Each structure stands twice: as C-alpha cells, then as structure tokens.
Amino acid sequence: MDAEIKVLPLLHMASGDILSLQQYRFVGTHPGKVVYLQANLHGAEIAGNSVIHQLLTYFKTLDAAALQGEIRLVPACNPIGVNTRAHNFASGRFNPYDGRDWNRIFWDWEQEHRGARTFAAQHLESDRVTIQQTYREFIRQHFAAELAALADPAGVPVHQRYRTRLQEQALDADILIDLHSSSNQGMVYTYYFRDRAMSVPYFDLDFAILLDRFDGNAFDEAFINPWLELEKAFADLGRSLRFGIEAWTLELGTGMKNDAPAIKRGVSGILNYLRQQQVLLDGVGVLQQSVPLTRASQLQKYYATAGGFVQQRVAIGTWVQRGDVLYELLCLNKTGQYPQVITVQAQQPGLVYDLSISEGVSEGEYVLAVMVPDASG
Ligand SMILES: [Zn+2]
Structure with a gap:
C-alpha cells in the first residue's frame, strides 16, 4: 500500500x-x-x-x-x-x-x-x-x-x-x-x-x-x-x-x-x-x-537550592527511597571561603525518570524529576 x-x-x-x-x-x-x-x-x-x-x-x-x-x-x-x-x-x-x-x-x-x-x-x-x-x-x-x-x-x-x-x-x-x-x-x-x-x-x-x-x-x-x-x-x-x-x-x-x-x-x-x-x-x-501508573500532580521536580555543579547524581531509572542521596552540588562562593558540597536527598520514594542535560546550574534551575507511583499502580 x-x-x-x-x-x-x-x-x-x-x-x-x-x-x-x-x-x-x-x-x-x-x-x-x-x-x-x-x-x-x-x-x-x-x-x-x-x-x-x-x-x-x-x-x-x-x-x-x-x-x-x-x-x-x-x-x-x-x-x-x-x-x-x-x-x-x-x-x-x-x-x-x-x-x-x-x-x-x-x-x-x-x-x-x-x-x-x-x-x-x-x-x-x-x-x-x-x-x-x-x-x-x-x-x-x-x-x-x-x-x-x-x-x-x-x-x-x-x-x-x-x-x-x-x-x-x-x-x-x-x-x-x-x-x-x-x-x-x-x-x-x-x-x-x-x-x-x-x-x-x-x-x-x-x-x-x-x-x-x-x-x-x-x-x-x-x-x-x-x-x-x-x-x-x-x-x-x-x-x-x-x-x-x-x-x-x-x-x-x-x-x-x-x-x-x-x-x-x-x-x-x-x-x-x-x-x-x-x-x-x-x-x-x-x-x-x-x-506503574502515576499522575501529573505526583511528579516531583528538583530544582537547585543553590548555584553550583551537579555531581554524583543517581542514574536515570533508579528507584529511590525517602532520604536516599539524589545528587551533590559543588558550590563556589565569593566570600573568601573554601567551596562547599551540599547533598540533596529524595523527599519522597519513587522513580528517577528525567535528568537535566546541564550539570552546571544556578539556584532555581532544574536538576531531575521523580515520579511517585499510584498506591494501586
Ligand atoms: Zn515535548
């Protein structure tokens, strides 16, 4: 045809x-x-x-x-x-x-x-x-x-x-x-x-x-x-x-x-x-x-809480529990201090389904997303 x-x-x-x-x-x-x-x-x-x-x-x-x-x-x-x-x-x-x-x-x-x-x-x-x-x-x-x-x-x-x-x-x-x-x-x-x-x-x-x-x-x-x-x-x-x-x-x-x-x-x-x-x-x-089924209102996006460089981020497709480390943020400063490393933990259990392309982020930039499945799904 x-x-x-x-x-x-x-x-x-x-x-x-x-x-x-x-x-x-x-x-x-x-x-x-x-x-x-x-x-x-x-x-x-x-x-x-x-x-x-x-x-x-x-x-x-x-x-x-x-x-x-x-x-x-x-x-x-x-x-x-x-x-x-x-x-x-x-x-x-x-x-x-x-x-x-x-x-x-x-x-x-x-x-x-x-x-x-x-x-x-x-x-x-x-x-x-x-x-x-x-x-x-x-x-x-x-x-x-x-x-x-x-x-x-x-x-x-x-x-x-x-x-x-x-x-x-x-x-x-x-x-x-x-x-x-x-x-x-x-x-x-x-x-x-x-x-x-x-x-x-x-x-x-x-x-x-x-x-x-x-x-x-x-x-x-x-x-x-x-x-x-x-x-x-x-x-x-x-x-x-x-x-x-x-x-x-x-x-x-x-x-x-x-x-x-x-x-x-x-x-x-x-x-x-x-x-x-x-x-x-x-x-x-x-x-x-x-x-697994989820809903748009149950998607949790993580945005950088400070400016910095994403390191040690979980792999895409990882199921995480509350408290698991999602990524670290290497933060520089202009206050005369040494750089600091911040750890970001999962706030809810779920599947890490999306990761930002850029690993250099300013405060408020998107880093990753987790979907929390429906209880019945
Ligand atoms: Zn699209």
Missing part, C-alpha cells in the same frame, strides 16, 4: 521561503478509525521522526486490507522549532516570536465555548454513534471560523496560523499520538487521560502519567478535552458514555538524540496498540504489559 503524500504550506517567510508540513496518509480497504501521528512539535525532541519513518516503511509493505480506517503521519510537524539552535543545542521549545511553549497554544472548543453541558442535555436520548458524529460536526463548524481567520485581511499572529494549520490535520481523528521525548535525558513513557488507562498496557512503556490537572492547551489536551467534558456532562445527567476517542503524548527517551532503544519501543508499542484498536489487521498477536 502506498501513502498519499500531501504538502501543506504553513508560513511564508521574509526570505521568500515557504515552511510546510508534509502528511503521509494510508487508507485501508475497510472504513474504521482515523489515527493521526505527529513528531517533533518541540524542537529538541527528534526521536519521533525515526518512529514515523519506520512506521511508513512497515505500512508500505502491508496490503490495504490489513488496515481498517486510515493513518496520517506528520514528521517534523513544527519546522520553526525543529530548526531553532543556540550554539549546537536545539532550543526550539518556545516560540521565539512570543516566548510561548509550542505545545501550550492549541484551540480547545470546550474551553472557548463551554458547550458540552448544553449539548449533552439536548442529546440525552440519542445513541452513542449519533452523538459522536453530531458533536464532531459541531466542533468542525466552530473550527471553520478558525480557518476563516487565516484569510482575514488584518492577518493573525504566527502561533495562531501555525496551530490552526496543524490542528486541521487532526480535527476529525479518533486517535491522536503526539511523539515527544524529554528535552533532557528521559525514559519511555506516555501521558494519558481519564478513563483511558485500559489502553496503556498495549504501548511499550516504563510507566504512564495521568494528566489529572489541566496543563494548558497542549495538542493532546485540546484534542480530547471537549470529549472528556462531554462524557462528564452526560455522567452528571445520569448517563454513562465513553467515546472511542483517545489521545497520547509518548515520551521517547533523550532530547537531541535519535535514541535507538526508545525508537524501537515507540514503533513496537504503537503497532501493538493499533492492533488492539482493530486498526491494524496484520495477523500479529497483541501483547499486554502492565506498568
């Missing part, structure tokens, strides 16, 4: 060049779910591009009958972020025009219109499939105003033009997978949403983080929030409904690296999940692997 390849112009630059997105689309013989995957929304987080390449290579060998639904893949989905550098470092996490995080800018229908409750009340007696179709159409109609704004003679800022072009690719998807990595040194994990934990064991992960608090218009969040709010609105009216809408942000290892083991696990986990979702019908058996 060959991909349909679409080039989507994104921004016309001062130099006359045009930044574009390129979407690869595989359509199966049988209708089914629409799956959207993108990579490299944050400039340093490059591993997902290789995941997409390997998925492309695999899907090309498949017969269209082995695909139920369609898959859209967009590598290098943020050309400005991907190409941003400071010295040799990829620093494209923030939009240089306005300082905003590239992954906190997206359009969320429910946040803009607060319409889920009214919609649920009006469709209380409808069947699930009708509700899903009608609600999706409703969101699409409102998004048309976002698209129309791009043609406004007064223009729109870069972040708005970018987010609209990108979200347009995924708006009618059932499943969204956004491929990131740490911008530092990280493990392999996913963020997930309420009532979607049952799908976590199909990815190949070290652990998973429930987004139990609003992070602020991330791509996955803006996509799924209207659906989560609709489910909640129905629940408040006494009707339990789950829509077949899922969103995942996979974190694949270390920033600025094509982290081979993380890429391999990304590919195998995504294929396995697509089999479980009945999108991929290639006859390969589905595997399950339960992993």
Whole structure:
C-alpha cells in the first residue's frame, strides 16, 4: 500500500521561503478509525521522526486490507522549532516570536465555548454513534471560523496560523499520538487521560502519567478535552458514555538524540496498540504489559537550592527511597571561603525518570524529576 503524500504550506517567510508540513496518509480497504501521528512539535525532541519513518516503511509493505480506517503521519510537524539552535543545542521549545511553549497554544472548543453541558442535555436520548458524529460536526463548524481567520485581511499572529494549520490535520481523528521525548535525558513513557488507562498496557512503556490537572492547551489536551467534558456532562445527567476517542503524548527517551532503544519501543508499542484498536489487521498477536501508573500532580521536580555543579547524581531509572542521596552540588562562593558540597536527598520514594542535560546550574534551575507511583499502580 502506498501513502498519499500531501504538502501543506504553513508560513511564508521574509526570505521568500515557504515552511510546510508534509502528511503521509494510508487508507485501508475497510472504513474504521482515523489515527493521526505527529513528531517533533518541540524542537529538541527528534526521536519521533525515526518512529514515523519506520512506521511508513512497515505500512508500505502491508496490503490495504490489513488496515481498517486510515493513518496520517506528520514528521517534523513544527519546522520553526525543529530548526531553532543556540550554539549546537536545539532550543526550539518556545516560540521565539512570543516566548510561548509550542505545545501550550492549541484551540480547545470546550474551553472557548463551554458547550458540552448544553449539548449533552439536548442529546440525552440519542445513541452513542449519533452523538459522536453530531458533536464532531459541531466542533468542525466552530473550527471553520478558525480557518476563516487565516484569510482575514488584518492577518493573525504566527502561533495562531501555525496551530490552526496543524490542528486541521487532526480535527476529525479518533486517535491522536503526539511523539515527544524529554528535552533532557528521559525514559519511555506516555501521558494519558481519564478513563483511558485500559489502553496503556498495549504501548511499550516504563510507566504512564495521568494528566489529572489541566496543563494548558497542549495538542493532546485540546484534542480530547471537549470529549472528556462531554462524557462528564452526560455522567452528571445520569448517563454513562465513553467515546472511542483517545489521545497520547509518548515520551521517547533523550532530547537531541535519535535514541535507538526508545525508537524501537515507540514503533513496537504503537503497532501493538493499533492492533488492539482493530486498526491494524496484520495477523500479529497483541501483547499486554502492565506498568506503574502515576499522575501529573505526583511528579516531583528538583530544582537547585543553590548555584553550583551537579555531581554524583543517581542514574536515570533508579528507584529511590525517602532520604536516599539524589545528587551533590559543588558550590563556589565569593566570600573568601573554601567551596562547599551540599547533598540533596529524595523527599519522597519513587522513580528517577528525567535528568537535566546541564550539570552546571544556578539556584532555581532544574536538576531531575521523580515520579511517585499510584498506591494501586
Ligand atoms: Zn515535548
């Protein structure tokens, strides 16, 4: 099966060049779910591009009958972020025009219109499939105003033009997978949403983080929030409904690296999940692997309590107990004293899952992160 390849112009630059997105689309013989995957929304987080390449290579060998639904893949989905550098470092996490995080800018229908409750009340007696179709159409109609704004003679800022072009690719998807990595040194994990934990064991992960608090218009969040709010609105009216809408942000290892083991696990986990979702019908058996679960509110980040140089830091992937030494900080001074070494201990037990790239830190700079697993996970 060959991909349909679409080039989507994104921004016309001062130099006359045009930044574009390129979407690869595989359509199966049988209708089914629409799956959207993108990579490299944050400039340093490059591993997902290789995941997409390997998925492309695999899907090309498949017969269209082995695909139920369609898959859209967009590598290098943020050309400005991907190409941003400071010295040799990829620093494209923030939009240089306005300082905003590239992954906190997206359009969320429910946040803009607060319409889920009214919609649920009006469709209380409808069947699930009708509700899903009608609600999706409703969101699409409102998004048309976002698209129309791009043609406004007064223009729109870069972040708005970018987010609209990108979200347009995924708006009618059932499943969204956004491929990131740490911008530092990280493990392999996913963020997930309420009532979607049952799908976590199909990815190949070290652990998973429930987004139990609003992070602020991330791509996955803006996509799924209207659906989560609709489910909640129905629940408040006494009707339990789950829509077949899922969103995942996979974190694949270390920033600025094509982290081979993380890429391999990304590919195998995504294929396995697509089999479980009945999108991929290639006859390969589905595997399950339960992993520790945690939530965003239980992540503990450690910031330098003084300026200095990090030494003797624990290795990534270490489970620590309260009181274990996490790292030492070699602190210089300008007060006529000898240098001092400060020891920093774990405040809670958990898994050290992320380490700063830089081991030279000023007071308040990020050093490492520990995830505390759920009691039941
Ligand atoms: Zn990221």
